Amino acid sequence: MKKIILLFFIANCLFIAAKGQKTNEIDLKTQGLTKYKGYFNFYWDEKTGRILLEVDNFNSEFLYVNSLPSGIGSNDLGLDRGQIGNSRIVKFIKSGPKILLIQPNYAYRAVSNNADERKSVEEAFAQSVIWGFKAEAQDGDKVLIDFTPFLLRDSHHIAYRLNSGNQGSYNEDESRSAVYLANTKSFPDNSEFEATITLTGKAKGGEISSVTPDPDAVTVRMHHSFIKLPDGNYKPRKFDPRSGYFDISYLDYATPMDQPIVKRFIARHRLQKKDPTAAMSEPVQPIVYYVDRGAPEPVRTALIEGASWWNQAFEAVGYINAFQVKLLPEDVDPMDIRYNIIQWVHRSTRGWSYGESITDPRTGEIIKGQVSLGSLRDRQDFLIAEGLLQPYEDGKPVSDAMMKLAIARLHQLAAHEVGHTLGLQHNFVASTNNRSSVMDYPPPYVALNNDGSIDLSKAYTTEIGSWDKRAILFGYQDFPVGTDEDAALKDIMSNTLKQGHLFITDEDARPAGSAHPLAHLWDNGTNAADELNRLMGIRKHLLDNFSEKAIRQDAPMATIEEALVPIYLLQRYQVEAASKMLGGIYYTYAIKNDGQITTKFIAPAEQWKAFNALMATISPDALAIPEKLIEKIPPRPVDYPRTRELFKSHTGLTFDPIAAAESSAGTTLAFMLNPERAARLVEYHARDNAQPGLIAVLDKLIAQTWKAPQQSGYKGQLQALVNGLTLKQLLTLAADNSAPESVGSIGLLEIDNLKSWMINSVKASSGEHKANLLFGLEQISQFEKDPAKFKPSPVLPMPDGSPIGE
Template sequence: MTEPVMVRYSRRHRLEKKNPKAATSEAVEPIVYYVDRGAPEKVKQALIEGGAWWNQAFEAAGYKNAFQVKELPAGADAMDIRYNVVNWVDRAGNPRAFSYGSSYIDPRTGEIIKGVVTLGSDRHRQDYLIAEGLLQPYGSGKSNTDKMEQLALARIRQLSAHEIGHTLGFFHNFAASPNGRGSVMDYPFPRFSLKADGTIDVSDAYAKGIGSWDKRSVLWGYQDFPKGTNEDEALEKIMQETLKQGHLFIPDIGGYTHPTSHQWDDGENAVTQLTKLMTVRRHVLDNFSEKAIPDQAPMATLEEVLVPIYLLHRYQIEAAAKSLGGLYFSPAVKGDGQVATKMVAPAEQWKAFDALLTTITPDALALPEKLIQKIPPRPSGYNNMSELFSRHTGPTFDPIAAAEAAASETISSLLNAERAARLIEYQARDSQQPGFMQVVDKLLAATWKAPLQTGYKGELQTMVNNVTLKTLLELAANNQASESARGQALLKVQELQQWMTTKMPSAESRQKANLAFGLAQIAKFNEDPNKFQPIPGLEMPPGAPIGMPSIDFLDDDVAY
């Protein structure tokens, strides 16, 4: 009657010390992973080096040479159950390659029988494009691609360690990056900095070894205690020391809420990092040129490299937005001393809001005229790709549509239905918290109610106004959103309608056109909010360096 209905096992390979009493001991049988012989030589070496980082964690847990990575022996079959393998796979037709780590597990004990990693051969493509844009390496008949190659290989090392980590039984930890790149089980964004001479330093793009969280994970999951040890007490002691060191574990459940749990971000503070990233992005865009593409490449291919640079901040937007209406939480266990939940300080939330607003200003969204003029339509034989910007202008490059894709990410983050519900709830519980209507008021003041600039930047501003209204109307019409959020959104729509009507007579022609369109959209909405379906906004091209959503199917031990 007192036994638990469900028994949970940690997933791990069989690993035992030859001498459990020794602080450091060789293993009775080491864990060995084998890398595909068919991988290109430099890639194969990077996969071996990155995978071998895990030995650092096993050494920290008291094992000597207990984790090894080797080339698959000639004649061996990767499907053989006796081999843990890292496969390198070509996948035609999918330029955004997949990767995953899976395990065959004995459900009776949790023992991992075989680890299988599968890596797509173009997995480093996005990093290479980013490096081309940052470094502009093709100048005056000569090129310097060594730094780009080193960045790509550094990414492959990290990827090898990440996917092998899944096969060792470890989950993502998306809250590791603020703790000094604490885990290879995070999704990292390349780290770079703007030097005094205006060049970009990418030498520290990715971590160069196992993380401190990973060492603690192996220590807890693979420790071989001497006979007679109370394992429950020993494991709890490890866990308490891990918490004392400041580690936080937030896997995929972090969602769109936890202020320090993000995919593809960098830095200790998401908001500070967004500001830094916008500075680097602006500098690179202002100096972007044909040096980003090889000699003899069609000028139209500039757009292929421009896309990841123009959207360099895309994941940092998501990261920074989590502070607004966000919630700190932990996987607290009764009696372990962790704080289960904590609201974000109001000042930090408004700091995040202000940083997000800077990403939708005309100054942030504008491209240099000299760059726009260098991008012609795609030539014959160069088909349009999903990795290019959508456009309203037919075959010609559309800088306003590119800006729409970028601005939509920020605005949809600010007006997210779940975030709106949390803002309303948290302010109801604590009046010092930002409220949803306050957020909308400040957003409208910075968009529709701001003086309209002239020229290209004015058109960017008009586009942002339209996206803001469309997103607000979508929230008010969203029958999956909380009724309080829909009601407050509806009130702000009505107030904006009144302001637009009052402003219309004195507006100059360009603003009058913008107001007329906005009022027409509101009128359409007012006919039947539940049936209101605005034209979908333009989406950003794919950005994650994988060919499908960044999701772990944890029950199956698969990481994409």
Template sequence: MKKLYSLLLGGFLLSAPLASAQTLAEKTKGLQKFPGYFPFYWDEKGGRILLEIDKLDQEILYVSSLPQGVGSNDLGLDRGQIGQTRIVKFVKSGPKILLLQPNYDYRAVSPNPEERKSVEQAFAQSVIWGFKAEAQEGNRVLVDLTPFLLRDSHQISDKLEDLKQGSYKAEESRSAVFLPNTKGFPQNSEFEAIITLTGKAKGREIQSVTPDPNAVTVHMHHSFIQLPDAGYKPRAFDPRAGYYANEYMDYATPIDQPILKRQLVRHRLVKKDPTANQSEAVEPIVYYLDRGAPEPVRSALLEGAAWWNQAFEAAGYRNAFQVKLLPEDADPMDIRYNLIQWVHRSTRGWSYGASIVDPRTGEIIKGQVSLGSLRVRQDFLIAEGLLQPYEDGKPTPPDMLQMGVARLRQLAAHEVGHTLGLYHNYSASTRDRSSVMDYPMPRITMRPDGSIDLSEAYAVGIGSWDKRAILYGYQDFGPQADEKAALDAVMKQTLAEGYVFISDADARAAGGAHPTAHLWDDGPNAAAELNRLLDVRRQLLARFSEKALAPGQPMAMLEEVLVPMYLLQRYQVEAASKELGGLYYTYAVKGDGQTITRLVEPAEQWKAFDALLRTISPWELALSEELLLKIPPRPVNYGRSRETFPARTGLTFDPLGAAESAAATTLEFLLNPQRAARLEEYHARHAEQPGLGAVLDKLLAATWEARPETGYPGELQRLVQMLTLQKLLALAAAPQAPVGVKALAALKVEDLKKQLQKEQKAKEEGRRATALAALRTIRQFEDNPEKFQPAPALPMPDGAPIGSNDCGTW
């Protein structure tokens, strides 16, 4: 028996090297071969992909993506979403093949190999997967790629758990290779898998977009891409130019120079003749539109994206930027195609411009735009409310569709701009819409007869700022030019022409201070535009009727059209609030002559304050009785949604709830702790600047000390009074607010308390009740100021993006 065991063991030991010694031809016999950048084989019987690695130790680009998404904008897992882009290489160690990601965040750009090696050894690398060699011939190795493909590479389970949608994990028995989208191309090899994540659903969003929320099936895609050749020349980043940056630390940098390097993220583009004022490009930048976009959307997207050629012509190129319909025989997965795709979701939401970028240099290898298909429908809804076009016996004007299509042109240009390397420029709207990289508020004007004019709702063509940005990023100065000096000259001229670039962090902060950096605003002065919009809004609401509803729609649907009209001012409110306690500044660099910082003039701040006060006036918040009688409770199968106002009245439309959501938003911006802190600081430094105490005094005078109203206006007035108190107490309790701000807010509450005690003797029952409720709220604050939390106000219906960062009306 012992001898037999030895023979069996010996036979096993002999068989192992024989199996591993199989040639690639023997191992892949009978399998379907796919040629391409990495050849691979399909094992139909085993459901496997066998990858032939013929580029050991050679760096490539690995990109994961989500070709078929979940379909909810709230979850942010959309069709076509690009995941992480990494440089990797296959490294062999004995029978193992490791997929290694070098650490390109830390480098030594040096001809000295020992210097480069010292940095490589100082920082960790990442092995993102390990394979067992199935066969080997020389430097060619065969591995089973299937387990690598059948994992949750997009980390959807983690995202769903973070969003409180449930706990999931990839289930192999319900996952498989998706062969139709597994292909080989000359410069890239593409692999796709059907991945099913199973678990226990908890969230409303995941339940709303899946047939069985306990089994979420999506597609995940993997791309192995050839890195570009060394012919690309990186361009130095400038914070004033409007571009994204590719960053890394270079430890070979001389001590007297910055170790952190920043390069522009941009496409490769060079002139055929760099000495010519106008020249064709050696290879133009070409974008291809998803054939799934229907008309008139298709034509609008082609036209809007093509606007960028205007900027490239201004930079000295001829026909260097092109937009075409994706050929029928072309594959959008081919890395050679920059893509504009049309994306469907269950709710409207953001569109995106993403890029696959070479981390070594910042060169854009592929631009990919994702445009949400529901956005145009929201613009159409907005236009219906503005025009109220549905009158019996009269043809419907084309203005609504024209406005929606105009927005799509601008949207296509905007998102393509991101894939050219450009940031948002949220200061552009104050200079006659000088950039498509701003978020545009539709320009709504009123004719002398009171009708609405939408002929200039959205700008046409590329902006003047965009031309300056493309000139900086893409101008070919020629091989003999001093590029640094040439770029300095471009920037000097840009600044001399008065252009300012201010981007996301400065515009999106709730307590933002920059008086010109806003989303969805219009006009050179935020306060003046707010007052103008309020004038337009007042006339719109005064004549708002069922003419805003298409024939056959339930009358309850009038609320959907009413929402963007009632909240016409919402983004201009945020813009005007930044003037109060505002600070104008630029991304100035030493010696460029720009204004570095400048406090907003006190008179401008008080104008903004007065405009903000107007938005919480009972007369601005009220709706007519005639209109209120036309909005019934929702019929069956037409339930309330994110597009309607929240209500405290059950099934009926709640006009006080609508007013609450609007007024609370104004007060949140007005009494933001960061804004309050700046008011106190600037007043302390310059006595003429509005101080927090003066602002609070005027606010209380306009709300609690105003002449009491009766009836419906009286209810609205008392609603605003309570909201003002709650926001003031929240400021007094805010942990992030400075001590002086909290003390001053508490002092104003103490002064108000004395007034409220007198109000308890008022004849009108509503006034006495409000005083009682206010005093109780104050006592709750006094009992434990550090833990005080005011009752939350009803929120506005979802806002940005208009017309379609999550979802909702505007």
């Protein structure tokens, strides 16, 4: 009996003890799993392949970034290794067993101490729930969620990109997707997750088929970063449209009525001097960039050297060793948010390089810079150098000048793309001011020596530009306590303008009909027309002497065309630049009372000079390829197919010199008769009759094409080609509904006048010239039947010049 009583007593004590002890659900759920401690603790379940995430910071905001560490490799598809996806501020909220990852709307805010005022704005605009989870276990305020479905989704929207790009119909395939544990880690201020994602479907596009072993199963990796937001010690800097910086903006509904509601701040890294009062000081924390270990030599050294140019700008601001470039340590994941990266990215064809930043949406502070440099760009520069120098002479050693040119370009390219990740936009006017910025697009500067040899000694700049130094001064100067920052920045900008620096960027330089006479891509010289004339002289010399010395000893003769393309089209970007002088207007991003010219007409003489320079590029003499060179270019041999880097052809397998001329002349005429340019010619002439009007331009154009003395033979065919292209462009302009009626009416007038001249000229013509006139009259007849439906045959495009893709 005593024994029974004792056992009952012990059991009762154990029951009471167990009742008083709280069960730890998360410990039980994660027993035997591998725990990763850090900003977000998480657990790896080897048996099920799951990631279980601990959430204990509900309603606390952090930064979420998705990226693509393993890409597809096609420029056209634009899904590169290292590509940054979306950056957004998010937070976890809890409702019963449900956990939501929600993105607040930071585009609309109330920067106010009044909680009700902030709440009214939050409730006025939609937010976005990115994902929903169910609690797997809970201990107090700490919840465990299954994070795996979130990681295994198509967060980079690759299926959508492939589907919309007509590459096929794809969906994510969970059975072929899994957590990529090697790059799944957690640190004190960031947690990094990665997954292998497979998209399956039915491929139908050539681009995806060319870069994927099985185009019905496209496998990449997707990365997710959860990042602690920066502390509140960073001070945003006000945006100035003249400064050259990217901006972040939002509407602040707490703004007094007499102040602008839109707030704008520049994007920049955090950089502070240890001693802001010192003329030169070390930084509290330097900006450090790391170069991809996969970049081979001598590329790797060139990238380090070129990117390091920026330290020259920071030294000019008063920093000592504030900008550093190093080789990425072996054990570092390039997608780790703590590292600014310069990646060497491989693609199937040459493409754009670019610099991206991960930025705090609240302030504009750049948290990570990510540069992607296309690995085939250096080979394109090497090819251009081969065409310029023709270095392969029998029995002679090959010069290292091509390699030097390619390395010089890599220096500039690295500096340029890093500049974007420092917050800087393109400055497409810098080339006209002694190449004052690496943020322009530079072509190699080519000169002709007295002995006829090509001089590439000044092909590319060798240091950071003077405008770059002024831009860094504006964005990164650390002012001593008590400084009136607004006044100091105004003074910096005033001095920048006094030094003759100007900033004009993409929207004013890229469109075909843009008007600024100085803002161009891939141009040189202070005057676009003068530089075009200079380049055409060098081009003529190169074409007259072009031969098989442009290709290696064992190369098929047909590959002369590869080196010929950039030489025949040496003028292509300068043509675009010169066209902007015609019907163009000078202007600045002026601020009230800053002393800058706001707008100014271009002198008529300068516009006519540009017109004449453009017309010289479509003359038969300029378009003709020497017969001795044409004879050296046979059809392509087996396994050397034609590519988009080569001229198109109307003659089948054979090289077509007239088609090459068509692509060149057609592009020039398209720029000259751009509808927006035509509209400006009408408007500016109406405001100032000294300005060239559209009628005067078209009259001169027709006089120098159709009405010029007709040549015979090869050059006669080129002349007929240009006549036809001129008429096509004129008919297209007259039928363009986007152009104002004034342009259309003048176009009709010129067509009618030309038609009358053609009718009279047919009677006195014969042979091919008569055929040219009759075909032109037939084109006009088709146009007159229904201008709105008239569509002339398309003009052959130039081979790809700028890097392929967007």
